[in-house]
Amino acid sequence: MALEGDRYGMKLTVNDLDIENLEYFRHCSEHNFHLQKCTKDGLLRYPPTTACPWCTNPESEWVPVEGKGTIHSYTEIHHAIQPAFKGRTPYMLLVVDLDTQKGQPTEHEALRVVGNLTTPDGELAPPDMVKKVGIGTRVRMVFQDVGEGLSLPMWTIDETAQQPEKPWRYPQE
């Protein structure tokens, strides 16, 4: 069944033929992050696809994946273009290396899961929190519910993790 959601007034949909995304978001709606695992080479992949990008095998199983990782890069958006994000700047888009499968299958690969920096309850982070975060910050996954059966993975600072003394941030503040 198709999914519909709304994030800050932005309409989100997943149509009923998009079975990979439907399954991905079904797990997200239970706040239980899952990814496809290839039945042949055993590699996880993100985002959902119809086959393994490394061995092309179309068969996979959905397995739970720990939502912990390190910020690989980011952007901090000061000029929003989508109406949903106007008045919510600055907000951060994070590209996060999951701990799971980092450096596999090759040195420069990782499951890089995107999301906004949010508070633990999944709302866009306030400006003082944005200023604390940079490349190297340890984050944990949280979810924002945006519709019936539809939730989006987000990232918040991992309060229990050992953080770098000074995460790398763009030099001009």
Add this chain to the structure above:
Amino acid sequence: MTPNSDMDVSTPRSMRDQFAIVGVGETTYTRGSGRSTRALGTWAIRNAMEDAGLGPDDIDGMLSYSNNDSTPATFMAGDLGIRLNFFMDCYGGGSSTEALIGMATGVIAAGMCKTVVIFRAMNGFSQVRIGGTGARSAVPVDGDNLHSRAYGWQSAGQMFAPSFLRHMYDYGTTPEQVAMVKVVHSEHASNNPKALYKKRLTVDDVLSSRMICKPLHLLDCCVETDNATAIIVTSIDRARDCKHRPAIIRSIAGRVCKPRADMHYQAGPISTVAGHYAKDILWPNAGVGPEDIDVTGAYDAFTFTTMLQLEDYGFCKKGEGGQYVSDGTTRLGGKRPNNTSGGHLCEGYTHGMNMVIENVRQLRGDVDDSCPIGPDGKRQHTYDYREGGCRQVKDVELTANLGWANPGTGSAMVMMRG
């Protein structure tokens, strides 16, 4: 051949030097054209035909690219009295120009047609905003796009920024170094009467302009303009009969991708872009290397895109792009000027075609600056690059265009003086 590459360049390439660009044309670059993309397109194509000395009966192929924001080839051909033996309207933005030139050479080689005009017509300011604001920003988000747009990660600047920041992190590239791309291109634009922004800027101007999304200030981003551009490709034997000295096509790499083109961030290093792969097609096919190139046209949708491409195509060592774009090399009068028209940052935004047009003119030795026109109808270039002066580079023999779609996709072309 460059010491940065160990590619074999001795293999003969059958398509090398067999095709040429014989005509180039454009409209004005404005913010508010007051006319349709159909009117803009026919205007630019007419100018390119006039430039080549070709009439409607001489053109029998047409290619265009757009993001569903243009007018199809059939309408343009109708308005120009052209009967087509071949046409395609392709979906695509940056990096389409070089790729479509490659397709044109292929269809001519296949005998499908003889001469192809390629155009890009867009009201990138007054209709479909290239920066992604306006109607495009408000469309519902579906399916695979939930992994990007749902997070407010949609415009070109927003999508590319993590690559740019990571380059700063990996290599210590500074905002001041990258701002020099805009400074240099603004100097070039000040010698280009048709450029939208002709004012020379400083590093301070760039870094004190408002932040759009880190690391991009407003002046790190290209302009949005209304314009059309056109180029005409034909075989080398036909090219000899055209009005100007042909710009001979040595080599093309077209829409080359990094692994995981579905989401290129999955394959690192993310501070390396598609040029890293395209260079291994471009240079061997050209039979020359980066150090042989006189003028570059490295796509400047953003200051960073110019730097990343020059670096990954081997014009400097990996990680030294910041130094390369800030040490004077890319300036008029420098060792290898880049985007002598002012490019997308200053002249106008055309999804890459104006940078090819500029290099064609550089190869002809006939750039349209403010130098006086002599009795032979040609400009008497002074090579004085002060503001308002010349922008012709001396004795240009080889140029390279480096087209950018996104960090994961790019195209390139080497041209030679005919």
